[in-house]
Amino acid sequence: MHKEIRNITIFGPGMMGSGIGIQFAQKGCNVILRARAQFEEDYAVENIDRNIRDMIENDCMTEEEGRMIKENIRIIYDMEEAVKDADMIFECVIEDMQIKQDLFKQLDAICPEDVILATNTSVMSITEIASTSTHRHRIVGTHFWNPAFLIPLVEIIRTVDTSDEVVDSVYEFLKWAGKRPVKVNKDVPGFIGNRLQHALLREALYIVENGIADPATVDEAVKYGFGMRTPVLGPMEHADMVGTDLSLAIQEYLLKHLASSQEPSHILKDAVEKGDLGFKSGKGIQEWTPEEVAASKRRLNDHLLKSLKDRE
Ligand SMILES: NC(=O)c1ccc[n+]([C@@H]2O[C@H](COP(=O)([O-])OP(=O)(O)OC[C@H]3O[C@@H](n4cnc5c(N)ncnc54)[C@H](O)[C@@H]3O)[C@@H](O)[C@H]2O)c1
Numbered sequence: 001m002h003k004e005i006r007n008i009t010i011f012g013p014g015m016m017g018s019g020i021g022i023q024f025a026q027k028g029c030n031v032i033l034r035a036r037a038q039f040e041e042d043y044a045v046e047n048i049d050r051n052i053r054d055m056i057e058n059d060c061m062t063e064e065e066g067r068m069i070k071e072n073i074r075i076i077y078d079m080e081e082a083v084k085d086a087d088m089i090f091e092c093v094i095e096d097m098q099i100k101q102d103l104f105k106q107l108d109a110i111c112p113e114d115v116i117l118a119t120n121t122s123v124m125s126i127t128e129i130a131s132t133s134t135h136r137h138r139i140v141g142t143h144f145w146n147p148a149f150l151i152p153l154v155e156i157i158r159t160v161d162t163s164d165e166v167v168d169s170v171y172e173f174l175k176w177a178g179k180r181p182v183k184v185n186k187d188v189p190g191f192i193g194n195r196l197q198h199a200l201l202r203e204a205l206y207i208v209e210n211g212i213a214d215p216a217t218v219d220e221a222v223k224y225g226f227g228m229r230t231p232v233l234g235p236m237e238h239a240d241m242v243g244t245d246l247s248l249a250i251q252e253y254l255l256k257h258l259a260s261s262q263e264p265s266h267i268l269k270d271a272v273e274k275g276d277l278g279f280k281s282g283k284g285i286q287e288w289t290p291e292e293v294a295a296s297k298r299r300l301n302d303h304l305l306k307s308l309k310d311r312e
Contacts, residue, residue, distance in 0.1 A: 003114065003169040009034060009086040011103060012093035013044035013075070016120055019148030020090055022051055025072035026065065026149070027177045033075045034082040041075050048073065051149065058305040080110060088116040088173070090142065095122060100129045108133035116166055118142040123190045127159040136161035140170055141184070143191055150304040152180035155191045196235075205267050206259035208285070215285050231307070 008024050010017045013033040021044075025031045035041040052069060055061035076082040083089060089107060093099055100119060107117055117139045119129050130139040141157030154174050158167050167183060174181040184191045190198060204218045213221070229238075239247040271277070271284055278284030279293045288296075 002172045003087065003116070003165070005087040005116070005169065005173040006030065007085045007087045008032070008090065009083050009088075010090045010092055011082075011107075012091060012120075013040050014092060014094075015047065016144060016146060016148055017090070017092035018044040018047045019051070019146065020092065020120070020144055021073050022048060022069055022149040023179070024177055025069040026061075028068075029072065029177070030085070031073045032082050032086070033073060034079065035075050035077055044075060051147065054301060055305070058302070058309070060305050060308055079106070083107065083111055083115070086111065086115055088118065088170070090118050090120060092120045095124065097124060097128060100124070101132045104129055104139060105132045108135055108139075113138065116140065116170060118170065120144055123194050125189065126157050126187045127161075130159060130161065137163040138166050140166055141187070141191070142170060142174070143193070144179075145193065147301070147304065150301075150308055152178075153193065154179045154181045155184050155193060156181050157184040157187055157191055159187045202259045202261070202265070205265035206261075209265060209267055 006028075007030045008021075009032045010021055011034045013021070013035050017033060021031045021033055033044050035044065048070065052061065052066040056063060056066050089111065091100060091103055091107075093103060100121065104117060104119070107115075111117070113135050115138065117133075119126060119139075119141055120143060121129065121141065122143065126139065126141040130136045133139060136159065139159065140162050141155065141159075143155040143157065145151035145153055156167060156170050156174070171181050171183060182192065188195070200222075204215075204222075207213055207218055208215050233241070267285060275281060276283040279288055279296070282288055282290070282293075
């Protein structure tokens with residue numbers, strides 16, 4: 001028997017929290033964003049408005065839907081008031097173990113036992129986040145991808161304590177809400193998506209560090225090469241498509257030549273030391289003008305909105 005989930009409370013009304021709010025409000029859920037201060041409220045309102053405007057301008061949403069989403073989202077400061085009617089709570093505060101543990105401990109103490117508590121941590125252990133709480137069966141990872149209302153995937157991560165009923169209820173709810181949930185059977189750092197993404201980034205940085213190609217060329221090789229088929233062909237299906245015999249032969253020859261360092265790349269360490277933080281400082285691994293930064297963000301959003309429309 002699945003728990004019906006319609007009343008949602010979200011802690012941390014930042015980029016992810018407000019994006020997740022849009023997704024559920026669009027499906028008619030009552031969404032409460034818990035803010036602690038005016039600046040958090042202002043950010044959430046501005047972010048929600050801008051994203052709704054983008055969706056309307058790209059014909060992915062009607063004006064009426066946009067109004068409905070805003071009506072379904074309320075911002076509440078008082079913690080107990082914010083969780084009073086919640087069926088499920090999503091934690092989207094900053095990526096800090098202590099802050100997340102403290103919040104879960106507090107929520108676990110004040111919410112009835114059937115309220116599901118989920119964390120949107122990107123890579124951290126759900127087991128550790130839940131470790132200071134008492135009712136650990138109702139604590140689960142739900143890892144959304146940014147922008148949360150455009151990217152369908154949500155990884156549902158169970159710990160050894162999470163109950164089957166909680167995992168199944170969250171899965172059914174996310175499917176109902178228009179997401180593409182997948183179940184991750186073990187609570188390992190990085191889950192599925194970030195393990196894959198960072199295996200690729202480690203190799204990309206190795207290629208640059210060793211003068212095999214420059215950063216722009218690496219990106220070009222992905223975007224115009226295997227990246228083009230990735231939306232319809234994952235690596236497992238691809239291994240079968242080319243044949244397990246060829247995949248094995250390639251692994252036998254190639255694996256020993258691939259990056260295997262357990263340490264972060266020098267390129268990243270040096271950049272951070274110099275304050276070259278990427279788009280936000282105009283220089284990271286590469287240099288970026290404000291126009292290039294805006295164009296890159298626009299390209300990504302347009303691409304995602306178009307994919308969303310094509311799927312309808
Ligand atoms: N940005 C991404 O692409 C992405 C993707 C998936 C998951 N995540 C994860 O989602 C979570 C939120 O990330 P984000 O990118 O939305 O960050 P963000 O900085 O946009 O939002 C974080 C929110 O937490 C609030 N906050 C800060 N300190 C707090 C505290 N001590 N107590 C309570 N709230 C506090 C901030 O004011 C803000 O509202 C993180 O765990 C992050 O790892 C991020």
